[in-house]
Amino acid sequence: MSCLFYYILPIKMVKCSLNINRGDWMLNSSLKKDAIEKLKKEVANYEKAQKNIQQSALNLHNSRTSALGVVDNVEKYINSIANTPKEFAKEFETIRYNTASFKALSEITYDEKLMIKIAGGGTAAGVAAGVATAAFAPTAAIAIATTFGTASTGAAISGLSGVAATNAALAWLGGGALAAGGGGMAAGNALLALAGPIGWGIGAASLVAGGVFASKKNKDAAIKADKERLDILKERKKIDAVQYEIVELTSTTKKLTNGLFTAINEFIYSARGITTFSQYTPDQRHELIAIINNTSALSQLFMKEIGK
Numbered sequence: 001m002s003c004l005f006y007y008i009l010p011i012k013m014v015k016c017s018l019n020i021n022r023g024d025w026m027l028n029s030s031l032k033k034d035a036i037e038k039l040k041k042e043v044a045n046y047e048k049a050q051k052n053i054q055q056s057a058l059n060l061h062n063s064r065t066s067a068l069g070v071v072d073n074v075e076k077y078i079n080s081i082a083n084t085p086k087e088f089a090k091e092f093e094t095i096r097y098n099t100a101s102f103k104a105l106s107e108i109t110y111d112e113k114l115m116i117k118i119a120g121g122g123t124a125a126g127v128a129a130g131v132a133t134a135a136f137a138p139t140a141a142i143a144i145a146t147t148f149g150t151a152s153t154g155a156a157i158s159g160l161s162g163v164a165a166t167n168a169a170l171a172w173l174g175g176g177a178l179a180a181g182g183g184g185m186a187a188g189n190a191l192l193a194l195a196g197p198i199g200w201g202i203g204a205a206s207l208v209a210g211g212v213f214a215s216k217k218n219k220d221a222a223i224k225a226d227k228e229r230l231d232i233l234k235e236r237k238k239i240d241a242v243q244y245e246i247v248e249l250t251s252t253t254k255k256l257t258n259g260l261f262t263a264i265n266e267f268i269y270s271a272r273g274i275t276t277f278s279q280y281t282p283d284q285r286h287e288l289i290a291i292i293n294n295t296s297a298l299s300q301l302f303m304k305e306i307g308k
Helices: 003-078 087-106 114-121 124-134 137-153 162-173 185-192 203-212 218-270 282-303
Strands: none
Touching: 003 087, 003 203, 087 137, 087 282, 124 137, 124 185, 218 282
16 A cells, blocks of 8 residues: 555646646736737737828828918919018018928929939938838828928928939938938838838837747747737827827818918908009008918928927
């Protein structure tokens, strides 16, 4: 009996030990599965946020295009009136400066191959940005560029002309080197942030594609998946905050544009037949000054930097 007892005891101990290890494995396997599912959901949320902000950028671009048309109409009317005060000319110099970069970026000929080639002349980030930007439709790429780049480009691009202007603008779109007229890292990162997995910079794309799934260490994989999920969540929150800014700016731009459109058309109708500034009544002069002030205020919105 004594011998049998010592023989059975170690077998029972081994069996118990195996059960514990198997339980740990199953628990860690469940942790890995849950972590991966949460990561997938956060990736989907991030992609949705990207699409939303891309559409918001396009809406802002369209509202600015409409605003630019109204600004141009105000300037054309002022130019048609003789003997206007010199202050008017100075005001419109500033207005033209405020809208110049938007015009320059909006009017370039978008060429994906050329843009990527120019971007390749800059940094590695520039090349990545060039590839990322090529994923967008031309209108969307320009919309994103004008949303994040009108102020940062300043008059550098608008002061150029012809091929030089096109090359500089395309370099900026691709995040090319500053020396080449591009936006460098700032411009490249702005585009990368909106261009899908290539812009994450945190390895989530490879994880979802198989990096986490291939790991045999369930616990390590779960920890890594959770870390990447939190990184993506943090980036998504940034995008959501930026989108809020864009939506607010779009609303303000539309409101000012609509008010200015109504004001200038009503003024032109009431002042029909007048060809020189001296013919205006005092009230009409005050109205015209108010219109120019509102035009200036609207033009300043073109210089609003998003995400700063």
